[in-house]
Amino acid sequence: MGDVGSSAPSLIPHARRPPPSAPQGFLDAKVTLPVPTVPVLPRPRLFAALTAAAERRVTVVNASAGTGKTMLLASWLRWSVNQRAAWVSFDSGDNEPKFFWAYVVESLRRACDAEDAAVLADLGGADLGAEEFPRRFLDAVGRLREPVVLIVDQAHEITDWRLLAGLETVLRHGPAGLRLVFAGRGQPALPLARLRVAGELADLGSADLACTREEARDLLAAYGVQADDAQVSRVWRxxxxxxxxxxxxALWWHAQPASDRDLAGFTGDEPLVAGYLDDxxxxxxxxxxREFLLATCLVEPVCGDLADAMTGERDGARTLEELDRDNALVNGVGAGRVWFAYAPLLREFLTYRLRRExxxxxxxxxxxxxxxxxxxxxxxxxxxxxxxxxDWALTGEILGRHGNRVFANGEGAELEPLLASIPAQDVAAHADLAAACAHVRLNAGDPDGAEALLRLAEEARPADGAEGADGADGPDVRQAFVRLLRTAQLRLRQACLRGRITPPDVVRGREILDRARTAGVAADRQADVGALAYWVGVAELWRGxxxxxxxxxxxxxxxxxxxGLHRWEWRTRDWxxxxxxxxxxxxxxxxxLHAAGPDHDAERPPEPDAGPAGERVPGERVPGERAPGIRPGPSLVRNLASAAIELERDRLDQAWALLEHSTGPASDPTDPTDPTDPTDPTGPAHDGHAAAGPADRIGLRSSAAADDPADPPLGDLLGVLRARILFHRGDLGAARTELAATRDAxxxxxxxxxxxxxxxxVEISTHEGATERATEILAGLRAGSAPATGGPAGPAGPPTAVLVAEGRTLLAAGDSAGALAAVAPCLDADRSPARPLDTVGALLVAATAQRxxxxxxxxxxYLERALALAERDYLVRVFLDAGRGVRALLTVVVAPEGRHAAFRSALLHRFDVAPAAGWKAKPAExxxxxxxxxRAVLRYLPSHLTNEEIAQDLCLSVNTVKSHLRTLYRKLGVTSRREAIARALQIDLLR
Structure with a gap:
C-alpha cells in the first residue's frame, strides 16, 4: 500500500498496470479504471476509510455530483496496489441484464490472475440475460482463490427490475471473497437495510468526501492557485x-487578470459555476x-412549511427530502432533519437565476x-x-408585534445592523420602526441617543383621549394603546438609565397600567403590559x-x-x-430564587416546538423558549437576596461570604503587601476595625455588579448589610466605620x-445603652420618614420599622408603657399590612413590655403570635435583636411541649451561641x-464537671487544666466558661 502518512501533495499515478486486451465488442471504458485528466491528490484519510469499509460485504459511496466519487475510488485502487479490484462504469443505457453481467464478468476476468480468469471463462457460454445467471455467477465467484472487490460506478442509474433482482440475489448469497462497492448520486434501489443493521454495509456520504481545509489547500496548490490561508479558508467555506x-x-482564478486574482470574488453566479450547476x-x-428551487433559495435554511408558504404548494417537505436523498447539493440539518440547507454556491446560483429570469x-x-x-x-x-x-411597513409590523421580546431578552444584536440599514425617512414614517431603533439605543446604554427616536414613536400615536379610552374600540384604537404601552415602558427605561426618576414618570406609567385593565388588550399583547409593569417596578426601586x-x-x-420575555422575567423573580x-x-x-433555578446559567431547557409543524431553525429561538446565552450569571440582586435570607436566619458567615462575593476583591489577593488581605492576622480586617477596602469599593462596584445598567445601584446597600453583620458579631466599632464609609460612598x-x-x-446606640442618643436619632428620622424602609408612611404615621426601633429604645430606657404605645400601630389590624419582620419585632416589644x-x-x-408568624419563614435574627428579655419569655411563658416547641428550642440555642457585645468580628476564613x-479540655466545658474532676478524668494536674482554660479564653476572645461554650458552638469547635 501507499504511504498514508505522507502530507506532500504528490499526484496519484495514472495507471497501476497496463490493461489487458479486451475481447472484440467490449467497451474498454466500461471495465477499465478511469484515467484522470486533472491532478488528483492522494487522500490517505479516505483511502483508510475505504480500506476499512471493504472489509464488509457491501460499501455504498453515496454523494452529490462533483464530489469526486469516481476519481476517489480509482485513486484508492491505484494506491492499494495489493487490492484485486474489478471496475464497471454503469449508465442508464446499460439497464439490460445481458449487458451488465457481461461487463461484470469481463471486469472480474481482467482483475484476476490466469487461474481465476479461467474459472470465470466458464461463464462465457452462459445466457447472461437468463434469470438463473446470477446463481451461476455466484458459483463461479465462489471458486476464486483470492478475494476481489467489484466496484459499480453510477449505481443509482440501475433501474431494470430483472437486473435489480439479480443483484439482490448476489447480495443475499454472495461468497465471503466478493466485496461490492456501489457508487452514485443516490442509494441503489436495493434492499440494503438488513445489511446495514447486521453491520455488513458501510456508508460514505458527501460529508465524508468533502475536502478538509488542508486538502483544499493542497488541491488548489496542485491546480496552480497561489492563495494565502485566508483566501483558501474563504473558498473552502x-x-x-x-x-x-x-x-x-481554480479555473475561475486562472481566468482572472494576474493583478486581480482574489478568491473572495468567487461566487455561485460566475458563468463557470452557473454552467456546471445548471447542467x-x-x-x-x-x-x-426547478421552480421550487428558485422560489426557496432566498432563505437559509428552509423547512417544508416555509417552502409551502413561499411556493403556494403543499409538498415542500417531500420535495426537500427527495432533493436531499438525490444529493442535489441540498442537505438536512439539525435534529430530525426537518430543516434543509442549500450549498452556498447552489444558493447563489439559484438567486442569480431568479433575479435574471x-x-x-x-x-x-x-x-x-x-x-x-x-x-x-x-x-x-x-x-x-x-x-x-x-417592505418597511411589514418590517414595522413584525417589530411592533415581536420586537419587544427580542430586545427585552437581549437578543437584538442581529437586528441592529438590519435596522441601521433602513433609511432615516422610513424610520420616521413608521412608529414601530422608531420604537425598535429606540430599543437598540437603550440596549446600548444610550438614553440620549434614544430621545429623538422616542419622540418619533410618540408623535405617531393619536392623542391620549383616543388611546384605548373607555368606550372606544376597534383594531386601530387597540393598536394605538399597545404603542402607548411600549413607548411608556421605553420612557421609564430611559429615565432609569439616566438615574433620574420623577414622580410624573411613575404616575404616568401606573395610569397606563390601570387603563390596560379596561382597554381590551389582547391576550397575545399582555407581554407589553408586563413589560411596562416591570419598568414601573424598577422606577419605584429608584425612588425607594x-x-x-x-x-x-x-x-x-x-x-x-x-x-416569553424571560430575561425580564428572571430579573423580576430576583427583585x-x-x-x-x-x-x-x-x-x-x-x-x-428557586423558580429561576439554582443558578441563572443552569442547564439548557427542553427544546420547544415552533411553527405549524414544530419546525425550528437551528440556532433561532421561538416564543416560550428559555434559550441559553440570554440567562445572566449569578447577579448582585440574587446575592443580596440570598444574603438577606441568611442574615435573618442568623447565618452570619454565609451572609458575609455572599456579600464579599458581590463586592469582589479590590486588589491582588496573593499580594503579601495587600493591606486588605483577609489572611493577614495583622491587617485591618482583624484589628477590631472594619476593613476599609470593601466598604470603600462599594461605589466603584455598584455599576459593575448590576446585571442591567438601568438597575438602581444596589451596591450602595452592601455596606449597610455588612455593617449589620459586623454589629451582630459584636464589633460595634467596625459596624460604625462601615456605616460611615457607606454613607460617604x-x-x-x-x-x-x-x-x-x-x-x-439607632440599634447600635440602643445596644450600647446610649438611649438618649438613639432617641435623638429617631426624632430626626420621624421628622423626615420616607416609605423606603419598613412599610407605608403618610397619614398613618412613620414606617413600621421606625416604630419598632422606637419601641426597642424605650424598652432599653425602662419605659415599658411607652414602648407598648410606640408599637401599638404595628399591631392594629386596620393598618396597612406591615413587613413580617416589623410585625414580629413589634409583637416581641409588646410581649416584653407586657411582662x-x-x-x-x-x-x-403576643409571644405566641410572634412565634407563629416567624416560624413560617424561620425568622431567627429578629428574636435575637429583641434582646435577652425575649429569651426569658421563651423559657418562662412558652411551654416546652407547645405548638412551636422545635422553633422555640432552636431560638434558645441561638441565644446561647449568639456573640456577646465586645467580641471582635472574625472572618470565617x-x-x-x-x-x-x-481541644480535650474544651470538650468537657459543656458538662457540669469541675476543674478538679476534668483534671482527674484527663489524668492532668488542676494547674494544667487551668492553664489550658486561660489559653482557650484568650484564643476564643471570651472571659467566662459560658461564653467559651457559646463561642465554640458558634464557630463549630463544639458540635
Missing part, C-alpha cells in the same frame, strides 16, 4: 469542501422542482417568508426577509418605594413569563426575592441608604488553632 467547487474556483443539478430536475418575484417571496417566520416567532429571520424586500415596586413586579411576572427577603418573607424569597440611592443606616445606628408591666397573659399571647490538650 464557500464550497463546503466540494471537490468540483474547488476545481471551478448537473438544475436541468435534470422536473419543471416543478423573474426579478419581480423576489420581493413577494421574501415577504411571504417574513410572514411565516413572524408567525413562527422567529423574529430575526422575519426582519431579515422584510428588510431585504425593503419598595412596597410599590413589589406590587408592580407581581403584576408583571405572569405576563412576562407567558409572553421579588430581594424585596420579600427584606420584608422577612423568606419562604417567598426562596421560592422566587452612596450615590443616587443616598436617601434610601441614609435611612437604613440611620436605623442601624415587665406584670401582664403575663397578654405577654404570652480565620481558623482558631487549638492544641490536642486544649
Amino acid at each position: 464557500r464550497t463546503e469542501g466540494w471537490t468540483t467547487g474547488l476545481r471551478l474556483a 448537473e443539478i438544475l436541468r435534470p430536475q422536473p419543471p416543478l422542482v 423573474r426579478p419581480a418575484r423576489e420581493p413577494d417571496l421574501r415577504c411571504s417568508a417574513a410572514r411565516w417566520y413572524a408567525n413562527a416567532g422567529m423574529v430575526a429571520g422575519a426582519v431579515r426577509c422584510a428588510v431585504a424586500a425593503r 418605594a419598595l412596597p410599590e415596586a413589589k406590587e408592580a413586579f407581581g403584576h408583571a411576572l405572569g405576563r412576562l413569563t407567558a409572553g 421579588l426575592a430581594l424585596l420579600n427577603a427584606l420584608e422577612g418573607r423568606l419562604a417567598a424569597a426562596e421560592e422566587a 452612596a450615590g443616587r440611592l443616598h436617601p434610601v441608604v441614609d435611612q437604613a443606616a440611620t436605623l442601624l445606628e 415587665r408591666l406584670g401582664a403575663q397573659a397578654p405577654a404570652g399571647e 480565620q481558623a482558631i488553632r487549638l492544641t490536642a490538650s486544649e
